[in-house]
Amino acid sequence: MLWSQIPIALHMTTHTTQPLLESRRIVITGGAGFIGHHSVLAALANGAEVLVIDDLRHPAPTALPPEVELVDAELATEHARAAITAFRPDAVLHLAAQGGVIRSFRDPVADVEANVRATVALIAACRDAGTPRIVFASSGGALYGHADVRPTPEDTPKAPISPYGLAKHTCEQYLALLGGRYGITPLALRYGNVYGPLQDGTGEAGVVAISSLKLLAGAPPEIYGDGMQTRDFVFVGDIAEANILALASRASGAVNIATGIATPVKAVVEHLIEASGSELEIVFHPERGGEVRDSALDVHLAKSVLNWAASTLLSEGLRTTFTSFQSSYGTPQEYPAPTSGAQHAPVAEHAAP
Numbered sequence: 001m002l003w004s005q006i007p008i009a010l011h012m013t014t015h016t017t018q019p020l021l022e023s024r025r026i027v028i029t030g031g032a033g034f035i036g037h038h039s040v041l042a043a044l045a046n047g048a049e050v051l052v053i054d055d056l057r058h059p060a061p062t063a064l065p066p067e068v069e070l071v072d073a074e075l076a077t078e079h080a081r082a083a084i085t086a087f088r089p090d091a092v093l094h095l096a097a098q099g100g101v102i103r104s105f106r107d108p109v110a111d112v113e114a115n116v117r118a119t120v121a122l123i124a125a126c127r128d129a130g131t132p133r134i135v136f137a138s139s140g141g142a143l144y145g146h147a148d149v150r151p152t153p154e155d156t157p158k159a160p161i162s163p164y165g166l167a168k169h170t171c172e173q174y175l176a177l178l179g180g181r182y183g184i185t186p187l188a189l190r191y192g193n194v195y196g197p198l199q200d201g202t203g204e205a206g207v208v209a210i211s212s213l214k215l216l217a218g219a220p221p222e223i224y225g226d227g228m229q230t231r232d233f234v235f236v237g238d239i240a241e242a243n244i245l246a247l248a249s250r251a252s253g254a255v256n257i258a259t260g261i262a263t264p265v266k267a268v269v270e271h272l273i274e275a276s277g278s279e280l281e282i283v284f285h286p287e288r289g290g291e292v293r294d295s296a297l298d299v300h301l302a303k304s305v306l307n308w309a310a311s312t313l314l315s316e317g318l319r320t321t322f323t324s325f326q327s328s329y330g331t332p333q334e335y336p337a338p339t340s341g342a343q344h345a346p347v348a349e350h351a352a353p
């Protein structure tokens with residue numbers, strides 16, 4: 001079975017029974033990607049007219065619904081600017097990014113291009129289109145670095161320790177600065193470690209997806225360090241719901257979108273082993289430098305500002321995710337070949353490094 005044939009388990013409902021984006025014109029940048037795909041479906045379910053702008057450098061492995069217009073363009077191009085000004089969106093959900101911490105060290109120039117330059121170009125296009133609202137996908141773990149306080153609240157001093165984190169921090173600042181000048185109200189959503197169906201398990205990021213694919217291929221999952229390093233794992237359905245609530249709200253500034261719970265990476269991988277019914281054992285490698293030991297985000301502000309809280313239990317989300325991977329590939333020959341990156345980078349890159 002192929003990805004496109006499987007039902008995607010999602011929380012498509014929001015906190016009210018009313019569609020939150022009825023007749024609203026929403027641009028979703030990076031809408032062809034992992035979080036983008038789920039967010040597009042949630043926006044459609046909430047009555048929005050959706051335009052996706054994505055240059056398809058890293059799409060999720062399933063097509064978007066036919067009613068969604070997809071403009072295949074890099075954000076900093078005239079093609080993207082013209083599409084945005086012609087569509088005149090009421091709001092933009094800005095997800096497009098190069099999302100790898102390790103990649104951002106390997107190629108910091110490409111990271112700036114895909115993250116900072118693209119974001120500034122988007123803000124300028126929104127000014128030209130008269131768009132009053134941008135919701136931006138930021139990253140709590142990457143922004144706060146080695147935070148002393150955990151769960152970490154939004155007003156913690158920012159101390160990014162990767163080019164990726166620095167880019168997110170810079171984009172937030174551009175949004176605040178230019179947003180004020182151009183009449184755009186920006187809201188940064190600082191996600192925890194997002195996991196769920198459609199995540200790429202063949203690359204360098206996403207311990208849940210990478211471990212699931214390994215287990216399905218009959219290979220042992222791998223962890224760098226003792227596995228007791230913690231992350232704030234949040235299910236993609238909950239993220240999509242937060243994105244819709246953020247688009248519908250007038251809140252500005254920055255809000256953590258996570259669970260507030262620090263879970264050891266080892267516990268997550270053990271859950272997946274159990275879900276797979278396998279007897280494989282985790283292979284441990286020496287700890288990698290440059291990663292924070294622990295990460296969890298304070299989520300009180302999300303509740304008060306967006307009336308949002310994560311509702312998917314980790315055990316439930318992991319089971320849903322593993323099952324979706326399992327039903328996507330019928331035979332072992334159909335499993336994507338694990339890459340050397342996947343073998344050597346089992347801890348999600350979006351986690352604070």
Ligand SMILES: NC(=O)c1ccc[n+]([C@@H]2O[C@H](COP(=O)([O-])OP(=O)(O)OC[C@H]3O[C@@H](n4cnc5c(N)ncnc54)[C@H](O)[C@@H]3O)[C@@H](O)[C@H]2O)c1
Pocket residue numbers: 029030031032033034035036053054055056057058059060073074075076094095096097098099113114115118137138139140190191192193194195348350351
């Ligand atoms: N996945 C996580 O755990 C996590 C955690 C924190 C923050 N985020 C942020 O959430 C957003 C979405 O992440 P994701 O996991 O869905 O990533 P993804 O790579 O699956 O999706 C990103 C999409 O953006 C597109 N894209 C990238 N750069 C572009 C550009 N310059 N112009 C046009 N299209 C471009 C890609 O083709 C891809 O479809 C990103 O901004 C990421 O940094 C993700």
